[in-house]
Amino acid sequence: MISVSLQKSSRLFVAVVLFAFRKNPLTVGFMAEPSFRRLSTMATIVQRGKKFAVVYDYTTAAGEKKQKWESGLSKEQAKERKAEIEYLQQSQQFVTPTGKTVEDFMGEWVPVQARLKKWSYQTYTGNLSLIRNHILPHLGSKPIQKVCRRDIDLLYDKLSRTPKGAFKNGVRVIPEEQYKGLSPDKYLSTTTIKEVHDILKPFFRKAVEYKLIRENPVPTEGPKKRDDFERTIWDEELMADALVKLESQPLLHLAIHCAFVGSLRNGEDMAITLDCIDLVRGRIYVGKTLQRVRKSALEAIVSDTLLRVFPTVMEGKKSCLILKAPKTKKSKRFIFLTEPLKEEIVKRIEQIQADKERLGDKYNDYGLLFCLENGNPIEPKLIQSWFNDWQLEQGLSYPKLEFHGVRHSAATYKLELSDGDYKSVQGDTGHAKADTLLNIYAHTQDKRRQELSKKFEQDFYNRQTSSPVIANNEQLFSFLLEKAQSDPNLQAELFDLIKENPDLQRMALNAMITMKKSS
Known part of the structure; x- marks a missing residue:
């Protein structure tokens, strides 16, 4: 009996040492110390029918003493788990058990992260949408301590096969059986999946800091965004x-x-107010942007960039339009007006004044250049919708262009006009970094490429002397040069012919060289 008992103790000792070595090879020497013997009292194996449970005590963050039963294990699994628990407790790596789910901790993490990282209203709204539609439907009910790397990889894979708009406010609106067979552009983009990764990584990192989990299951490098797509733009003729x-x-x-003239973002365009227009100097001050954000974002974030909250037209709507200052100093800038644009703005101001007089008290005067007949703001999405409808009416006359593509087109055109003077163009676009401007807008337009190809053809092939046509011309020149030696008039005519033509001069020279070699 003593021999059997020693054998069992020896196997348990080896199991603990092997586990410790996997976690940290340097701790094996420490584990052999006499204090290690006390570990056997930290966790107990209890048989329950044909299965086994590991029972151990722990202290909660609030200082409460509790007991945990981990059931449903085989005998060998129970031994390994017991060894693991004892090692983690001894090395102070033990994580207190919790039934907290991903959704539970996400509710705690979001408001704290938003304040610490100073999320903008739009960032808060966008991140909340990603969490509700792409994270919680798949991981929300899972205990945070049971999330592993495999779960994260499976999530990214599932998202890559999920159509855009499959969830709305966390509720599935497209049945899963309709996911298959769609064109690639109908599925979530790699950009969206990368944004999900950028939320999960700090989320689980904070869970590690709070000792809710032992290690972060999210890989350091997330899914790669596609960079092989080309942004659609219109050249100056199309515009x-x-x-x-x-x-x-x-x-x-x-x-x-x-x-187009001001290289404006959609929100900047819709946020132009009459007090920022200086028709005398021919310029507009761009210092505001119009956005739709969730009302919860306004409650969660205190920001000095908020200028106005517009009343909600529809009752019960969880979002609203706001007017706010941009985040970066570079975004605040003047744009200079062309004469045709100034004339158009004057007509628009006259129209606004006429609407005010016609509607009287029913006109909501927010001082906006772009507004509905009653003065209410025009949401950026609405102007995009109008633009889409107009393009549909035109058929195939124009490549499909997002409203933001007008800004891309303007920046590209200005870079070409300025011969690459990106600093001047940067002043128009309001980009914080010139690199961003060059990386995004350095388009090589098809028309320019065709012109370059034509120039290449004209210059390169005219330099060649090996084509049959040119060879025949050189033979003709050789014949004429021979005749010209005895005919002064022909000499004069040949001289007049080639003196202003470099190509003929080159051909005559080659003919003379050929004649000399043959003689």
Whole structure:
């Protein structure tokens, strides 16, 4: 009996040492110390029918003493788990058991993270949408201590096969059986999946800091964003043609005209107020942006950038439109007006004044250049919708362009006009870094590439002397040169012919060299 008992103790000792060695090879020497013997009292194996349980005591963060039963294990699993618990307790790596789920801790983490990292209203709204639609439906009910690397990898894989708009406010609106067979652009983009990763990584890192979990299951490197797509832009000819055809829609025409001349973002365009327009100096001060944000973002974040909260038109809506200052100093700038744009703005101001007089008290005067007939703001999404509808009416006349693509097109055109003077263009676009401008807008337009190819063709192939046509011409020149030696008139005619033509001079020289070699 003593021999059997010693054998069992020896196997248990080896199990503990092997576990310790896997976690930290340097601790094996420490584990052999006499204090190690006390570990056997830290956890107990209890048989329950054919299964086994590991029972141990622990202290909660509040100082309460509790007992934990981990049941449903085989005998060998129970031994390994007992050894693991004892090692972790001894090395002070033990994590107090908790039934807290991912959703529970996410509710605690978001408001704290938003304040610590100074999320903007839009960042808060966007992150909350990612959490509700792409994280909680898949991981929300899972205990945070049971999330492993495999769960994260499976989540990224599942998201890559999930259509855009599959969830709305955390509720599935597209049945899973309809996920298959869609075109690639209908699924969530790699950018969205990378944004999910950028939330999960600090979320689980904070869980480690709070000793809720032992290690972060999220990989350091997340899914890669695709960088092989090209942004659609319109060249100056397409843009000019579109503005002519848009004249029947004055408000949309002005919005696109302003965005193109001023390289404006959609929200900046819709946020222009009359007090920022200086028609005498021919410029507009860009210092505001119009955004839709969740009302909970306004409650969670205190920011000095908030300028106005517009009343909600629909009762019960959880979001609202706001007017706010931009985050970066570079975004605050003046844009300079062209004469046609100034004239158009004057007409728009006259229209606004007429609407005020017609509607009287029913006109909501927020001082906006772009507003509905009653003065209410025009949401950026609405102007995008108008632009989409107009493009549909045009058929295939224009490549599909997002409203933000007007800004891209303007920046590209200005870079070309300025011969790459990116500092001047940066002053127009309001980019904080010039690198961002160059990386995003350094488009090589098809028309420019075709012109370059034509120049290459004309220059390169005219230099060649090995083509049959040129060879025949050289033979003709050789014949003429021979005749010209005895004919002064022919000599004069040949001289007049080649003196202003470098190509013929080159051909004549080659013919003379050929004649000399043959003689």
